[in-house]
Amino acid sequence: MHFRNHLYVWDDRFIYVTPGMVSEVTQRHTVTLLIALDPAGFVLGDTDGQQQRYQAALIARHRARSLDASQTRLLSINFDPQSYEHHALSHFLGEHQVRAVILQPGAIDASTMQRLGAGQLDSAALFRLTTTLPRAISGYQPVTINLDMRALHVAQKVKKELPLTSTVAELASDVGLSADRLSHLFSAKLGIPIKSYILWSRMRRAVQLIAQGEPLSAVAYDAGFSDSAHLTRTIRQFFGLTPSFIIKNMQVHML
Known part of the structure; x- marks a missing residue:
């Protein structure tokens, strides 16, 4: 094999x-x-x-x-x-x-x-x-995690609505919070600023589109990047890979 x-x-x-x-x-x-x-x-x-x-x-x-x-x-x-x-x-x-x-x-x-x-x-x-x-990690023990359904709902919505992107204020209104309160809650419960999470979600979508053979210019537009150069820099920062490597050398499976 x-x-x-x-x-x-x-x-x-x-x-x-x-x-x-x-x-x-x-x-x-x-x-x-x-x-x-x-x-x-x-x-x-x-x-x-x-x-x-x-x-x-x-x-x-x-x-x-x-x-x-x-x-x-x-x-x-x-x-x-x-x-x-x-x-x-x-x-x-x-x-x-x-x-x-x-x-x-x-x-x-x-x-x-x-x-x-x-x-x-x-x-x-x-x-x-x-x-x-x-x-299977030696010494690892499961722990009780106090998550918040509002933060999880917003995280899921960010991924599912791409390529559309709601503002933080719109996301906050969806769960009955102010923008500032949602930003604080999201960071506290998920450990990442909401704007950084939105960028991460856009980047993941870009990898999916690249694997489907979409042109980089179209992927950049769809995923919310300013241009293909911005997209390439971001993918290299997150994955250490170039879009050309993903296209030529990798099989991507969206599950």
């Missing part, structure tokens, strides 16, 4: 699996679990040029880092602020920005990982990976 670049995207998480890659400094709004599928491991770098090698690592949201996984197949599971895992893993990280983790024996099944990289796992099995692998 041939191991390829695959991106699997749900509403509140995504999986990226690759036979090997090197990326520039990226900074995401997700909490990310990186797992090397080969003994060589991967190297994470910070903005000061410090580097460290890992077999598996948990990366906090907003943490800028570079990645060198040129010597290993790599599994990257990214949890959006809408997900339970985002908040539970943030609690597990505590003050750590990057934390080496150890997975329980048997958590990584070689046959399953090979099928994942070959694009042969169904959506149920894929989603199950995103829930079972965090629980």
Whole structure:
């Protein structure tokens, strides 16, 4: 089975699996679990040029880092602020920005990982990976999360109504709040400013449209970017990838 670049995207998480890659400094709004599928491991770098090698690592949201996984197949599971895992893993990280983790024996099944990289796992099995692998982290414990339905409703609406974009005031009115109160509630409950979340959602939509073969100029307009150059810079910032790489080298699956 041939191991390829695959991106699997749900509403509140995504999986990226690759036979090997090197990326520039990226900074995401997700909490990310990186797992090397080969003994060589991967190297994470910070903005000061410090580097460290890992077999598996948990990366906090907003943490800028570079990645060198040129010597290993790599599994990257990214949890959006809408997900339970985002908040539970943030609690597990505590003050750590990057934390080496150890997975329980048997958590990584070689046959399953090979099928994942070959694009042969169904959506149920894929989603199950995103829930079972965090629980397999040594020392991880589920926690009670106090979320707010108003914040979750707004987050879901932002994604579902794209390419239309409501103002913060319009989103606030939808849940009976002032714009200032919604901004405070959203940041407090989901851990990300609402305007940053809107940008993240637009960028995710852009990746979907690029994978469908839409011209970059049309994607930029549809996703709310000023032009294709702005779109390209933003995708590189979030994913460390260019649109041309996504088009030529990656299979994108919207689930």
